[in-house]
C-alpha cells in the first residue's frame with residue numbers, strides 16, 4: 001500500500017506535461033547523441049519516470065539491453081530479495097565492465113581522449129586515448145595475472161588519481177578481481193584494517209604522491225600497513241616521482257613489469273551479480289564497512305546518471321574533481337564517464353595550488369563542459385573573491401554539480417552566479433556510497449523545469465523516496481519532514497557489506513522493513529521537492545568526507561590517560577562540519593595540553609589527518625542516561641549554543657552535569673577567543 005502511494009506521489013510530483021511531440025524529438029535526439037540508440041523509451045522525462053515507477057523491471061531491462069554490451073543476455077531483469085527492499089539484477093547475464101568502458105569505444109574511436117590527467121604541477125596535463133588506456137589496462141591485468149591474481153581475488157589500490165590508478169581499477173575488472181580503493185590520505189592503520197577485512201592479496205601503490213606541491217610518502221605508509229597484513233603477497237609500486245624508495249622482497253616495480261607484459265588480455269566474462277568492487281565507508285557504529293557493488297547494475301546506473309543528471313553529450317570534457325578513493329571518483333571519474341565514452345578529467349591537485357584560481361584555469365585550459373565538485377571547495381574559494389574566477393574563460397561550462405554534503409545558499413549562489421555566470425545548470429546531487437550513483441538531483445527533469453537553489457529536488461528514474469515518521473509510518477503529503485527511505489530497489493544499490501551480510505540487513509533494512517533507510521533526514525517541500533536535512537545518526541561529514549564519530553572516539557580511547565570521550569559534529573564555515581571532542585581525563589593528569597596534542601596525533605595516525613578534532617574540551621564527566629548511554633544530543637546543543645533549549649533531560653543520571661559542561665564550554669570559548 002505504502003509503496004503504491006509513494007509511487008503515485010512520484011507520478012503526481014512530476015511537473016505538468018510538455019507538448020509530447022516536442023519532448024519526443026528532444027529525447028530521441030539526446031539518445032542518439034549518447035550513442036545508445038533506443039536505450040530509453042520515447043516520451044521524455046515524464047514518461048520515463050512513470051514507467052520506472054510503474055514497471056521497474058521492464059524499464060531497467062530495456063535500458064540494460066541498450067546501454068551495455070553483453071557477452072550473453074540476462075534472463076531475469078530483477079529478482080526481489082530477502083529482506084524485502086533488496087534485489088538482484090540482470091540474472092544470467094554475462095559481461096565485462098572493462099570491455100564496456102574501453103574496448104567498445106576503441107573499436108569506434110580509438111584516438112578519442114579517455115583521460116586528461118591534470119597533474120599537480122600546473123600546465124603539465126597528460127592526455128590518454130581510449131586505445132592507450134586499453135593498452136595500459138591489459139598490460140596491468142597481465143602483470144596481476146603473472147603474480148597470481150585471479151578472478152575473485154581482492155586487490156587494494158592505494159593511489160591518488162592518475163591514469164595508472166584508473167587502469168588498476170579496470171585491470172581488476174578485466175580479470176574479474178575485486179578492487180578495494182583506499183583513499184591515499186588514510187593512515188597505515190586504516191589501510192591495514194581495510195586490507196585485513198577484505199583479505200586483499202596485493203596492493204597497488206606509487207612510490208610517492210604529489211599534492212599541492214608536497215610529497216606524500218605512499219610506499220612508506222603501505223610498508224607500515226602490510227607488516228600487519230599476512231594476506232598480502234605482492235606490492236606493485238608505480239613511479240610518480242623520480243625519488244627512489246626502498247624495495248623489499250614482495251615489492252614489484254609496476255611499470256617495468258608492464259613493459260614486459262602483453263598488451264592484449266582476454267576479458268573475463270563475469271556474471272552480472274559478481275562483485276566489481278568494495279569501498280569502505282563509515283557508519284554510525286563499529287569499524288568502516290566494505291560496501292559491495294556488483295557488475296552490471298552498478299555500471300548501468302553510474303552511466304545513466306552520468307548522462308542524464310549532467311546532460312553529458314558526446315565530445316564533452318567531464319571534470320569531476322573527486323579522488324578515486326571515494327564513491328564519487330568511482331562513479332563519476334571512472335565508471336560512468338568511461339562507459340559513456342567520455343573524456344574524463346583526473347584532478348590530482350588542490351583548489352588552492354598554486355593559487356585559488358586553479359580550478360578555473362583548468363576549466364579554461366581543458367575546456368571543461370561539466371564541472372563537479374564538493375561544496376567545501378566552493379566555500380573555501382568564495383573567500384578568496386571573484387577575481388580568481390573572472391580571470392579565466394569559463395564559456396565551455398554547461399553544467400555545474402555539487403556533491404557529498406549539503407550546499408548552503410551562499411555557496412550555491414556563488415557557484416551559480418560567479419562561476420557559472422548565471423547561465424549554467426547547477427545540480428545539487430544527493431547520493432551515497434551505498435546507492436552507487438546519484439539518486440536525487442534537479443536534473444533530469446522536464447526541459448527547463450525550475451531549479452530551486454541548494455536543493456536536490458527530484459528523484460532519478462526509478463528512485464521512489466519516502467519520508468518516515470518516528471513510528472515507522474510513511475508520511476504522506478507535502479511540506480513534511482522525516483527519515484529518508486527509498487521504497488523500491490534500483491540496479492545501482494549496494495548488495496551487501498563484505499563479510500557481514502547481517503550488518504547490511506540491520507543497518508539499512510531493519511529500521512523500516514521493506515525500505516532502504518539512508519540515514520539522512522529530508523524535507524518534502526510544498527511543491528513535492530526533496531531537500532536533504534542531514535544525517536540522523538552519528539555519522540558526520542568533514543569537507544565532504546564521511547566519518548563515524550565512534551571511529552574518532554575509538555581511536556582516542558587508545559590514550560592511556562583518557563578513559564572516556566564523546567565526539568560530535570558541529571557546523572564549520574568551510575568544512576561543513578568539524579569534529580568536537582569532549583574528553584574525560586584520569587584525575588592525576590597534569591599536562592592537559594600535551595594530552596590534547598597526543599590525542600590529535602593518535603587520530604591522525606589511526607584514521608587520517610582530516611579526522612582530527614578541531615576542538616578538544618576536557619570535562620569532568622559526560623552526560624549519561626541512567627542506563628549509561630552518552631547523550632550526545634546535549635553536547636550538540638552546548639556547542640551550537642542552544643543551551644536554552646536542551647529538551648528533555650529527565651533521563652539523565654545526574655542533571656547537574658549539564659551546567660558543569662556548559663561552564664567548561666564557556667571557559668574554553670573565552671580562552672580560545674582571547
Ligand code: WTA
Nearest residue numbers: 403404405406428429430431432433532546
Ligand atoms: C551526504 C557521497 C546533502 C549525506 C556521494 C549522505 C549530502 C552522505 C549530499 C553520503 C547532498 C551526499 N546534500 N547531503 N547533495 N550528498 N550527502 O557515502 O549525508 O561519502 O548520507 O557519498 O553524504 O556520503 P558518501
